[in-house]
Amino acid sequence: MRILVTGAAGFIGAWVVRQLMARGLEPVLTDLKRDSSRLNLLVPDWERLPFVEGDITGPGFVEQVCREHDIRRIIHLAAWQIPSCRADPIGGALVNVVGTLRIFEAAKCVTNGVDRIVYASSAAVFGPPDLYPDRPVAENVILSPQTHYGAYKVCNELTARAYWYESGVSSAGLRAHTVYGLGRDVGVTADITTALKALVLGKPFRIRFGGLIDLQYAKDVAEAFVRCALTDAPGAFVYNIRGHPITVGEILKEMAMIVPQAETLLSFEDKPLPILAEFDDSALQKDVGPIPVTPIREGFEETLEFFRRLHSEGRLTLPL
């Protein structure tokens, strides 16, 4: 089965390619540019895969890739993150909303071709926790995002439903919260990964938020995308993902258990993200599970190990 990964040079994209190849699958990759920075780190033999450079918002681009490569499934990850959408809401809508429409439209137009799209929604579809007194929350609650990014993700979930009812295109949207791991460097919640990097470099770092988050390891999130792409259930599904609900203060304590210097090097702003962090993921676990949840200590140690290796090769830099 040929799978197309959009945003394949991005953080979650590279992890998804890694998980697909670990299964012996050979996906087709697409992104704006053939950027090797994350793929080289995570997928040593990625260069033998087809890589098509292009802008998903371009008319006909996704459809042409699907036809040329006989694509059956799409894992759609190309998007702008919260800060870019805030700085340029129209540009953000073009990529996140129109770009997603282009993916679904391509699936609709390629007859006997793409029969399933798995796309990245986000926990940002939810508003702040005080809007949800009954926690953890399942998928079917009122969505009240407070960011343009979250509003675009709600739109995408509704778009996916419309393509199921009007055109029979099956889909699954996954609502990740704070994903960490090697290759995470875009967006405010990248600060958790940057803090691990700072520890390896022995530099001080201040995380720009606090409060409760749901901490999710990239390997587990990538696995959820892959499982959803390989299933055949017809319909338009949307799933919460649950990792570890934990406060940023507790995360720093976990880091200090592994690297004691974390106590002096790391700090955080006591400003919670305006996004709920307590999710019921039983629908995802029932339909495609069990999805692994890597213990925090193990995920941090694995990430630190990657960073130490890069540091010893003189290749670790801190984006501040």
Ligand SMILES: NC(=O)c1ccc[n+]([C@@H]2O[C@H](COP(=O)([O-])OP(=O)(O)OC[C@H]3O[C@@H](n4cnc5c(N)ncnc54)[C@H](O)[C@@H]3O)[C@@H](O)[C@H]2O)c1
């Ligand atoms: N990282 C997280 O914690 C997190 C949490 C929730 C949801 N998500 C969602 O998961 C998806 C992947 O996130 P990520 O962290 O890998 O982001 P990322 O920024 O690392 O990767 C996104 C990729 O999309 C590509 N892209 C952007 N505009 C494009 C365009 N017009 N055409 C083609 N490609 C384009 C970029 O070049 C980049 O490689 C996104 O939809 C994001 O909103 C991420």
